[in-house]
Amino acid sequence: MPRRIEDYAVIGDLQTAALVGRDGSIDWLCLPRFDSAACFAALLGDAENGHWRIAPRGGESCADRSYRGHTLVLDTVWETPTGTVKVTDFMPHRDRAPDVVRVVEGLSGRVTMASQIRLRFDYGNIMPWVRRADGHHVAIAGPDSVWLRSEPALPSYGKDFSTRYDFTIGAGERVAFVLTWHPSHEKHPRRIDPYETLEHTIEDWEAWSAECRYEGPWREAVLRSLITLKALTYGPSGGIVAAATTSLPEEIGGVRNWDYRFCWLRDATLTLNALVSSGYLTEAREWRDWLLRAVAGSPADLQIMYGIAGERRLTEFEVPWLKGYESSTPVRIGNAAVEQHQLDVYGEVLDSLHLARQSGLQQQEDAWNLQRALMEFLEGRWQEPDEGIWEVRGPRRHFVHSKVMAWVAADRAVRAVEKNPKLRGDPARWRAMRDTVHREVCEQGYDPERNTFTQYYGSAELDAATLLIPEVGFLPASDPRVVGTVDAVCRELGHGGFVRRYSPGQSHVDGLPGSEGAFLACSFWLADALHATGRRAEARDLFERLLEIRNDVGLLAEEWDPVARRQLGNFPQAFSHVGLVNTALALSLGDEGR
8 A cells, every 4th residue: 555645754954854654664865955866766656766664574564653852853663573663763964974874773572674775866767886885885876875884784685676684673772774875986974873873863953942932832733843844944055945855746646746845935934934933043044044145136037936055947857767656647856837927926035034124133235235126126017917826837817916915025115114214215116006006906806796805817716825915914804805805715715624725627727637635834824814803713723623634743745635634745845834833823822812
């Protein structure tokens, strides 16, 4: 039976991440970065495309697993007829080379274990040359080499182009495996002590988690989401990837399969809010600084997303040799949406930098010049149609959310100059633009008969992104048009107790066949909107139901299928966890205010 998306847990070293199944198999790992080619790609193919399983010989399923305390160290425990054994998986914060460490520990009795590893570079396409060197098995192909050793050293054998270790472990005994990626043209990587490294990794994560300021009723869920966001952070640049994976489907067997191992501008404000409000100012500053570096240059060249270090070329191509997760093809690498025209990103950038100023993050000297240039460019472009927040691959339209975010850009620019008159700019012209956009949206993006904002001008369709209208300050939550929009979204976009992004079957809008599940970020937005409009009990109920669909270690993908009751889309999804944190903060503040 194929593993469900929620059967995986994540481990990482702040530069890449691995997915570990409930059966002890690492089925996804890109080295040395999130966006590098995978050396374990069974997640999107089969075992022949690369995996590493450590489990009791005979195939017993895992009895229990959990993260150790407030860390990203994963413990998986098996109970077998002959004894109990624990496998601890982690990736230490990186010095130079990335390491995956797996420690097998006997808890009771004696258990015969098997470690089988198939390394396949280039997303499962290249079978490496394997040799022995310096006590390691070394797999080499092109620029990549992966070094594997066990401590204490164990006998091994090769079979079916894989390396296997069979061993029996008793109570109190430990065996550690260390896998290290290294450039193939360099000498062997440095050795780490797996047991000392385990202790240091636990200490590092616990020290980081102790900085969390949130003490509300959902502290454990919030902290696990913050740890997940940290795990999705590329440490050298501060960029946060949308997810650790590519091509996990929004519909099983469908074509809505995208590469999310990049950084989206639209995530910036919500992510900054989650980090700042939870006490993580260093991460917030690094994310802000990544944003400023990435968008520097001509406003005309602003992209909706960038690579983890700010790269602009994210060419999309398909990988035909992978059959896809549960036959969901194509498998895509890169993302062609990078070339789309999306007006909302200008608002998201200016809103992010506005939030950074409000949060007391020290402003960079050139930051205002960049914002002023973005505003001057937007003034001449906001009237144009675009592909919108959901990156549709159909015709460009006048999406309501895009226009609202153009209003946000003008509003934040005006407020910046009002607060600091020394800043250069033309606030009178920006006020005029702000008023014009507001008037146009209310006239052309609002359906008075149904009392709701629509997806795009002249459309009868709805869009869950309009739930953000009170959040960004376009209208107050008490406005009847906002209340009507919330009611309409509940009525028309509700899906199994959660929310779709937009109506299903809109191939004329998004240019794609098939459908998708409930979108989790939008479901958190609905909880926020319900709370803001005074429907606090409903908001809390929705939030609690969202918490219930997390997997056993607290992780969320992009979507939820309420019929099959399973997670869909790339995993773990930063946008979903950002939504969880921000909704918990909003509901907690609401409780304190009563």
